[in-house]
Amino acid sequence: MTALVWARVPGDLVFGWGIFAIVMFMYRAYFGEPINEKEQAAKA
């Protein structure tokens, strides 16, 4: 049954990436470079 315990790891890694992305979002919002007008226009 060791496999089922280790099967937890892929989910943890993907979840960890989600946490990292939230941190990057906050960093970008407060400390990063502003998004340039071209990118903003592409977003809109």
Place this chain on the structure above:
Amino acid sequence: MEYWRWWVVHLWVEGVFEVFATAIIALIFVNLKLLRASTAAVAVIFATIIFMSGGVLGTFHHLYWSGTPIGVLALGAVFSALEVVPLLVIGFEAYQTHKLEQNTKWIEHYKWPLNFFASVLFWNLVGAGLLGFFINPPLALYYMQGLNSTPAHGHAAMFGVYGLLGIGLMLFCLRSLIPDNRWSDKWLQQAFWGLNIGLAMMLALSLIPQGIYQPISALLRATGLPVHRRQSTVQ
């Protein structure tokens, strides 16, 4: 002591958390004009009645096999199952309105906070509803008390509903505080899918299979449930 500590936490979850989640999402959806105030008021009052009176009855699923009368067992089973209804009513109407107003600019402005709220409704149905109901019927509790199906419900209901609700509320406030040229949809998209898919993978690949393996193994090998509650069973 552990028993009473857990009992306090569960009463708090049933009585306060669910009402808070329903009320705050109703308030935001009404302010965003995704939900009629009348529907929100009915859902919140319904939620308050169910959780404040029924939430206590809903925790009767913990008393099934402690010499409790059959009436208590029936009340516990019914009110435990009813607990996810109010938030789903709100979610259904908001989804219908969202479909009609999908192309408006302000919806696009709040896209990711709203997506996090949508995922709260999803995990409320799957984590609190389906996985909670999976371990709460009297027969299931007789054979599955305290196995890995319980943390499966715990992960999906706790982070799926309250974790994602917290992030959604934070983003909803930040949307007004952070200027457009610093708001990165790219990172939010990755955060949204990473957190949701990661949580789903934890459940589907590890916790739910372990929770199913334990009672089946206990029944087939007739070694008894206590043996299969041990950590060594799933290692």
